[in-house]
Amino acid sequence: MSELRIAVVGAGLMGADHIIRIQKRIVGAEVTAVVEPDEGRAKAALENAPAAKWFPNIEAAIAAKAMDAVLIATPGQFHEPVLVPAIEAGLPILCEKPLTPDAVSSRAIVDLEVAKGKQLIQVGFMRRFDQGYINLRELIASGKQGELLGLHCAHRNPAVPDTYHNDMLIFDSVVHEIDIVRFLTDSRIKSIEVKHMRRNKLSPEKLNEPILALLETEDGVLATVEMNVSVQFGYQVKTEAVFQKGIAEIGRTAGMNTFFDGQIATEEHMSFKTRFAAAYDTQIQRWVDATKLGKIDGPSAWDGYLAAAAVEAGVEALRSGNKVQVVYTVKPSLYNS
Amino acid sequence: MSELRIAVVGAGLMGADHIIRIQKRIVGAEVTAVVEPDEGRAKAALENAPAAKWFPNIEAAIAAKAMDAVLIATPGQFHEPVLVPAIEAGLPILCEKPLTPDAVSSRAIVDLEVAKGKQLIQVGFMRRFDQGYINLRELIASGKQGELLGLHCAHRNPAVPDTYHNDMLIFDSVVHEIDIVRFLTDSRIKSIEVKHMRRNKLSPEKLNEPILALLETEDGVLATVEMNVSVQFGYQVKTEAVFQKGIAEIGRTAGMNTFFDGQIATEEHMSFKTRFAAAYDTQIQRWVDATKLGKIDGPSAWDGYLAAAAVEAGVEALRSGNKVQVVYTVKPSLYNS
């Protein structure tokens, strides 16, 4: 096949980023459609994809046969109305996380995909493509250091925009750890509980954070997640894994060391855009390559559903202060492999 | 004053170590009495302190006026019968942690000291003399990085002896973090809760660990403590502090870096004896210096009591799986300063 023709849905920050990525760094793909209701935003995005056409909605793009595959980069609450027609049209989809905002609607998408009889959806949990997590997963799977017993995750942002509200601590941020803990352990999240650190007064008033989420997997691994969105100093995502015979950690910064003013220092990232730049590129390249072969090569709709179910329990845990069990429906055979 | 004459009570591993320390590395002190019921052990210890005399019990040593001060290095359950006569004799005391095994008996010691009208007891929480914790405490107190919000502590041993049982996870090991969290925050422990990681099958059968203890201080700092006594790889004690504006960590290993066989590596400690060697020396030197001036220069009997109260709650939390509030009695004015 020649170039994979991609429709990017949503031309906000994330979508615009993906357009540049596909045009400049991804081999074998091109953006041929930008689906975006806002004309101004669409026009700005098209500057980086001059050959692409603008469509105000997904139906129009499908009708025009403008693409071979769809990349959904809108906010989570707008995913479902794009997913449904795209699935019905049989188009391969890379859907930014979350699949949908709750377990019921995510299950509905799963059911639709099952009805279609073919896996079309990959969910954008891009950390699975980060070399650090891949190395750690391999070390766990190797058994070389004995069983994995626990995980300590820290997820720190310098600051968040005003639109960020309390539940987003779980469904927008901890959701990454919810997926990655399962990726690392190959075990589902069984329960979630949320504790509070002393509130950071530099955080927006409506937020009560940092929090400590405690995730328990079905095979007994305890994962702690420090979720901290106003830590000022930088963007830091790291994980320390506790094994029977030792410890491994990923996510510490590297780069030039400078020795000035009495200090030896290394710069930390300030944004996910640099911290996970390579992971985003790899994710999309592998999705493009797999799509051309009619395959999925990353987290599936089922992974998206499992995360949605755990997120729902997590939000309840955050609100109630209780430990909340995660409830899952039965796994369709389409996802056995 | 010339040399401070010290009676070391208990000539087990810890006592024998302290005898060598005082004789070889501490200025202005000498061991003049070894109090130990077991004659063989006493004789062995006396080889490192040839001028010292052997006493089978503390009363005999007091009667002989064999010392100016007492260092208690027996197991915790044997502290009280030594503390009482030593306090009554008005002798300055350095008592290895714990002060006593429970809150009631610790309070009784506090009351006895209060009745005596003078602080005589220093408790052996030696981490307060470790440069890392001192630096971290200064950074917290400085306010330079904003308020302290949380702490992540890890306390890892390669292995433990057969005599180590489950409650000791709290009263023998986490007790160090119980004291150091208060030292760092200047706030008392308000509640304790204990979670379990997946059990380490390399741990002795009677132990269910590693555990994660959650300590909440009265001013809202949340401290997590990974207590892990069979991690095989080394002895590691470290703390990561979460501030409003950033992070600080202490306890990472330093030393020679070697670049061999495809790896860049640094050695970790294998025992508290090397990890905290300098802290033990500093603790005893400062105790000796202060004692000569009739003062205490370290954690008091009151600190010992507070730790005992929190430990009691911690053991209950470990056994019950519940979050347990710590109950404290009223602080005597003797400890205001």
Next chain:
Amino acid sequence: MSELRIAVVGAGLMGADHIIRIQKRIVGAEVTAVVEPDEGRAKAALENAPAAKWFPNIEAAIAAKAMDAVLIATPGQFHEPVLVPAIEAGLPILCEKPLTPDAVSSRAIVDLEVAKGKQLIQVGFMRRFDQGYINLRELIASGKQGELLGLHCAHRNPAVPDTYHNDMLIFDSVVHEIDIVRFLTDSRIKSIEVKHMRRNKLSPEKLNEPILALLETEDGVLATVEMNVSVQFGYQVKTEAVFQKGIAEIGRTAGMNTFFDGQIATEEHMSFKTRFAAAYDTQIQRWVDATKLGKIDGPSAWDGYLAAAAVEAGVEALRSGNKVQVVYTVKPSLYNS
């Protein structure tokens, strides 16, 4: 322009690597010709570039108009007979280092390019595209830490093949530092001197190494280069820069830290293929992008000539044990910019 059609000349290790790179990771380019006298090697290479055609020599490929640009990946002594017809055909060229093996023949290439009136050649000094060197160059240029005074470079290979001989220490290995020192300092190498460390008995018998090369730039910076090709432990390339006000270093390994068996360790690279993978990709992507715009975006033929002149002095310094001044001819105005 659509895809840039590239002829890869030489299908050995390096050439095969570049073919995979262009096909799988470079946007906007494809391999359309493989120029290689050995048919078996050519066939093997064509498996990764099914649409490419095989040519036994460059002249045939040019005659067939099989490409828009040429990537030369043969050993250095075979560069000239490819460069000359390619320049005459006006084709953009990315030529692996060295430009040619000596200063006279490099100058001849420069003269040919000057006669053609247009810069066509970029030389494959890929370190200029390594983020570490880029960061260091920016720090130097910023003047923030004062003037640069000296550089300490280490260039370490685990081992070298049997074909590696003593002069290659300079023309195959130190040549990278010769170029990068100029890149970092924006000053030419003025003199070279070579000292010997104690010989490594694990090195092939014909080699007398590690060596210490001392490069002096025209503006007074002294660079030391430890060239060490049998150090067994890994592939390590690092630079420490000495400024008026401090130090900066690049090239220390990063990645997962493991804490096992009493050691905290990080893996080192074992080959330039992983150490400089990103630099190779960036180099070729930028060359492709620039070529489409009719530009050079990297080290020029003039840079290749300057390196050749310094290498010649370096080989003489290695053989004689003396400090050797580098002699340069006059710079053509084509390279002023």
Next chain:
Amino acid sequence: MSELRIAVVGAGLMGADHIIRIQKRIVGAEVTAVVEPDEGRAKAALENAPAAKWFPNIEAAIAAKAMDAVLIATPGQFHEPVLVPAIEAGLPILCEKPLTPDAVSSRAIVDLEVAKGKQLIQVGFMRRFDQGYINLRELIASGKQGELLGLHCAHRNPAVPDTYHNDMLIFDSVVHEIDIVRFLTDSRIKSIEVKHMRRNKLSPEKLNEPILALLETEDGVLATVEMNVSVQFGYQVKTEAVFQKGIAEIGRTAGMNTFFDGQIATEEHMSFKTRFAAAYDTQIQRWVDATKLGKIDGPSAWDGYLAAAAVEAGVEALRSGNKVQVVYTVKPSLYNS
């Protein structure tokens, strides 16, 4: 023996430091005499050693039998007139480096000691008591990583006082590496050569530095020494050792890591007083302990002489720009052991 009675000769910065050290941190010794011509300085020093007596010169102190041993802390050019009467009186001596300022006078001291028939002098090369150098020496001696081939030393000061002049780069500063290279390799310095980095304009006008000294040992190890006394950023002394099978480095800073303002940072030392505090303490404690047993436990007068001979060659190398061979006289049998 009870307390070793020490006369400290010279009550400047170094002497005052040693007085405090002996009084506060060294077991089994006390300062009983301060030898210092300047009465004000002597009085100030006596405040930290109230039991000591003041003597304007060494002869008076000897006549008064005021001490069992002598610690010489005056500048190097004043060592000889103290050493001679102290040796003649048969007193054990710890003499700050250098033994004397030149090879001839150092040899004279050696001859005097030989005539006395007993080793009395230990020279204050305190780096031999630094744990980093000790670990590195053990690694070299173990042969585990093959032969040692080369060393890269860096010796960096933030700044130097106005009294510091150019030759002091060698005899006051590089002298430490001259001794430590021999300590690490167990081989004498065979030749010295000095190169210049670009001059640091922040250095005092009379200094032309940083320099790069090249030390060659008799068994073929090449040591590079970056001597840099105006680097502003901190006090850093480190060594990287090149083995047949890998690399080891000592002297990188450790301590609290802080993560603020986009940087992960560790503090560097600002002075030898903290960098080598433990080494100074260990040196003096071991000297005191050995002295009580009538022994030397550190670098001897012969080591002091060897350093003086190499320093003399080094100063000539600095002035001439040539490689200078070091000339040694015959080793007296007193120093065989």
